[in-house]
Amino acid sequence: MEFRDGNRRLLPSRTLALILLSTITLGIVPRSDASNPDAFRERILPLLEQYCIDCHAEVYAEAGVVLDRFDDGGAASRDGKTWLRVLDAVEGRIMPPADEPQPTVEELEAIVSWIERDVLLSRAGASPPPPVVMRRLNRQEYDNTIRDLLGLDLKLSDAFPADEIGFGFDNVGSALNVSPIHVEKYLDAAERAMAAAIVCPDVEGMAPAELIGLRTYPLPIDGSVEFEHTLKPGRYLAEFSLVRVRVAESVPPPRLVIGFGSDRRTVEAVRVQDETVVYRYWLTVAEGDDSVIVALAPGQSESDVLGTEAVTALAGGDQRYGDDRGLHVDSMVVRGPVPTRPEGLPESHLRIVVREPGPGDEGRIEAAREVISRFADRAFRRPATAEEVEEILDVFLLAHDRGESFERAVQIALTGVLVSPRFLYLVEPEEAPGDRPLNDFELASRLSYFLWSSMPDAELFREARAGTLREHLRAQVDRMLRDPKSDAFVSNFVGQWLQLRKLDSVARDGALFPGFDDSLKAAMREETERFFADVLRNDRPLLDLLDSDDTFLNQALAEHYGIVGVSGEEFRRVSLEGRPRGGLLTQASVLTLTSNPNRTSPVKRGQWILQQILGTPPPPPPPGVPDLDEGEEAAASASLRERLERHRSNPDCASCHSQMDPLGFALENFDAIGRWRDEDAGIPIDPSGELPGGIAFDDAEGLKRALVETSAKKFRRTLIENLMTYALGRSLGPEDYPTVEEIRSRLTGEDDRLRTILMGIVESPAFQHRGTAGES
Template identity: 45%
Template sequence: MMLTTRMSRILAAALAYTLAIMPARAQDPAEAPPEPIQALFTKYCLSCHQGEKSEGGVDLVKLMAKGPPASNRKPWNRVKENVEGGTMPPEDHPQPPEDLVNALASWVDAEMKKLDCGVAVDPGRVTIRRLNRAEYNNTIRDLTGVDFEPAEDFPSDDVGYGFDNIGDVLSLPPILMEKYLAAAETIAARAIVAGGASTLPTKTYEGPDLDDSGGVSAQDDGRLLGTNGEIVVAHAFPRDASYVVRVRAFAQQAGDAPARMAVKIDGKPLRSFDVKAVEGQPGTYEVEQKLRGGRRRIAAEFLNDYWEPGNPDPAKRDRNLIVQSIEIEGPQDVAGAPLPPSHKLVVFRTPTKPEEFFDATTEVLERFLRRAYRRPVTGGEVAKLVRLAELARENGESYEQGIQLAVQAVLASPQFLFRVELYRPKRDAKGKPIASPGGTPLNDFEVASRLSYFLWSSMPDDELSKLALDGKLHDEAVLEEQVRRMIRDPKSQAFVENFAGQWLQLRNLKSVNPDPEQFKTFDEPLREAMQKESELFFASVLRDGRSLLDFIDCDYTFLNERLADHYGVPGVKGPEFRKVKLEGGERGGLITQASVLTVTSNPSRTSPVKRGKWVLEQILGTPPPPAPPEVPQLADDSNGPLVGTLRQRMEQHRSNPSCASCHARLDPPGFGLENYDAVGAWRDKDGGLPIDASAQLPSGESFQGPAELKKILKGRKAEFVRCLGEKMLTYALGRGLEDPDACTVEDLVKTVSADQYRLSRMVLEIVKSDPFLKRGG
């Protein structure tokens, strides 16, 4: 209940004392919260939110001591949102009158605008960034011409601020360094045909490599197939060539025939074998085949399971196949065969006589090193690599093997594995750094790298590198021309997959497994079609100069026959995707796409909470606070203590005061999407009862169904542009945003709004912004 008069006076005195002893900057009356705000905090907040035991870790007295909202934006904004949205104080506590709530909101909004963007603003600094897995794969592809995704074997990258390219969380554990060393050797062997090599490139899948390949674990580290089935591994073949596939296996024999095994590539049998080998004496079964380059599935299939439980001899009752390893050797380069493009890309000059060795090696390695380090290199750096190649020659290795050794050294170097940006402050006559409040410009090579890893998740191409060498990448016209070129380039698909994939949480789609009994139509082709729709949609808005408000609602999407049938859209035939005009208000925009609806559902039912949270976080930029740990979870089915439709059960769940305040914000957007089931198909009933898709937002706006919800969201243009701008700027910079970045975000809101809300304009303005082109100390 409301604080007693005596307690209010005590808290008011405590607050006044605290404000009086604040640091000199906070004593400025213009910066201290006005009287109505202090009154609101004293009467309705400080009993729970001050001191060491402040609830939720929110100490309002400390917050005020840190300064006004303009210099401490995020926590003040959260206070405003919680009070204005009715989340705080909780429903079972006295509520402040509307005039005090409005006074708080008006004061915070006004203070937020006081950030002086006219003075030099610190552009921030980025922790040195390791290449993440996607960046490593793409960089290897563009650097060597070998496209086989070596980083698939690396540990997963940590995520910060919603993205996996954040410098603060991209650590380098010892196991990853081991993977880098192994990958460097494999990449060099696959990129360069080494004349005189005594061994062929070989990859063996065994032990932990087979953990997820099928079957069950066998005592000897192999995989046991107790019924007909397959042990499958995915292998990246570097180019078109002949390869040898070897399967090491034995069988537990039973019946009149030996175990039978087929070796298959992408489901196509290459050869079958009688496996007569027994435990302790495994056999090797080999196939040589000409294969096309690319990632392929290699399988050892058990063909003739046998089970006779009544046989008097226990050793003859059960026939099983045990696969110990699968080995791929190759490519088997034949003398006289044309060299692959990767070899020509790296080893573009070969000495024809001994005296040409030094010049040829220097020329080849200087170019490779410059491209790998993404900057000009010194003669000393090149000389060290040339010496490695010379050592290989002195030990009887071929010229190509020497280049392979130098390439391995480069690919394990921090200058390759990290995106290095140096701080270069101006210095006085004594060499001391001169303070530079507005930061210092990045050099052109660092700008080229920021551009290429932002839009391509890869290294700069030759055109960007040439512009950097000519010192032209701080020219706004040149930057704009390059951004438009890079967006048109197919490599910008990486931006779609890595930015949009994480913003929209599409990456989670591969791990979602809807209940097969309830959703019988859900299969892998449908899952792939869901993801493809959202990627094509995002790419179209980006490349076709469309408004980012299309993300909220529009009258088109991209469908193939499989997804069109799922949506109930007629007239779409065939597996190819095409742009389709939508009729009615059931579909249109991201929140009605099956990918988003599926990743925000539970396996057996929809989740208005997850969907509402997604809208708040990804569209409006107002994430809710974490749920209290003691709040019980709602049962996934209707067999629990709560009954009725999912919405009715949630209403009963919300009757718990500890649940109600958060759900008042979370549930309404989710309720508006209840017409879509857990895999995004339209429905009118839930459990035989009519769907109620109406709700009221904390702002007081009411709606009925997804079309009206989208109309409300589309009206909040500035909030959505700000939300998307913050996320894209975070991704572009590789760091979390700080208070000074608010100036850049507000500029984005203005410029994007003035250019018909084009998504491409947001990309352009980020690239031209100070935080992108400069760095702080």
């Protein structure tokens, strides 16, 4: 018995293929094992000794797989990693080697069913699920979150580095690293987002009103200077200048109060000798305020504010200074008023700035605190703590105290929110070691990033605050799938599971395939996404994905398929009754991305079916194997099928190609961009073939029927594994396979639906728990 990690050897034996096909795809489970108290010792261990131990004993184990160290079923079943590798080898049809004795059908049935039942299913509840890695938002999730948080579709992530792929998906935490360039781009994006979302007052074009002229007014030590004004109520940008005339630099800077009747700012003059310093502050004129006031800071004695030397100097007690010595208010100019809610403010501004600043520092601070608290709650996807709000408020105060407007200070503070790890990462705090259920806010985020690739909406937040999300989970999933935002799930999951994202980079020989352009590629992808979405949202049978009698086309794609009667750019449901199409395998998107630039590729198409549909990817070709002869002379002398048959006469190639080629040849009537054809270069196409186990088919329709009849179990399991990986953002381990098998067992009769899989995932402990480090 042989297992290999890298270049794995597959068997061409029809007999063994039949054994494996019947075992894996039909799921035959011997009844005798079910009641045996130790099926491993009684039935499995003797088989291992007969077929496996020679290559997998502890002292010389091939590929590190040791199978002679288990005394009983209890010890064996605890090593889930090993048996998943065994199962993978079985499903990859690489055991035992062709030159070794072969197990009987019943013996292989016993091994496979024991792994599935006694190893995988028996682990249910035995240990907590593995943890989901704390991960950052990927680029799609970042853009969607900004869109739903601000109400602006800015596509800021176009400037970010590309996301890495892990286990087939770009939302897997272990692959989503953060580089220095990410940090720089996140800051740029946050600044752009807030600049677009919040409108700052534009007063530069407003005529200035001079309240105090250019002559200087000494500030008396024992009082204040007041100037009358006739300004309307509202906010104004005030520019005023102070000058310290002939006061020694050793005198500390004075603290002053300047402003209107009910809105005054306390400022501290800088140490400048005989020079004017200009200050800019935003101040509010309230109804009834009719004067500008400049005074020493109240509540302190002059000596406390200025120091004894300053008091003496300003009061005239120091004869070294003339009569003009002291502090002077040089001038004051204002621009405004700024309307409280000017017309034309964007929805993003109104969504964020939910409260206008009141007069005085306290009014501004309270308004800012409310704006920040509401925004942080949504950005962090949970209630922000008081400490977090105060940290953000400190940034607001720093900006506002240096003279920025209320809106600009809010912009600066909220920019900090958008570069916080609490926003950029999906965080599940480790309050204590070990596993725990997610709280409702954490569960809402997992759910929304699974089905929407974005943040929770107001209804999910309401359920989380009320603590009722788990109680209403099914209703929420149904609601979320009806929402147009679930298009992101369809696009992101289907685009990666079926590898449709690669379609964007597909090129074709223009002379051979005129008319193949970006518009046609976009239509191909949209057909597949709409078809998958229809199976999901309309609760169609799961196996419609493999074979169906309808699809979704617009005029361009219908003409590409040779179907008449479809006009316009809009996609609509089109019957395929009586046509050689139906299901994913015969859609132009799949057929195109699995072809070469100038011809079809039965090998790529067969490999795609094995990997994406059946979950048993063949190994990479061994080194040194020559490529298929693509020369003109070779192409003219033999059909592609004949050339591939010669190619796989090489023993190193035969085992893989015997699996891939029949699947790919069944699709040869479809050219390299998915159009129907009967001939290839004048040679009639032969799409017939035979699957392992002697299952023959005549064409693509026959292949689809064979897959539905013999490989439905494998297809369902592959789809569940991919959906769980996408939902959890991590690879699956042995602890997850009880969930996989439990969900698969639900897929019968009326429950053979995509929605059944999704509900099984979101209701599972793996989805609803934080998890803990374990065997995976």
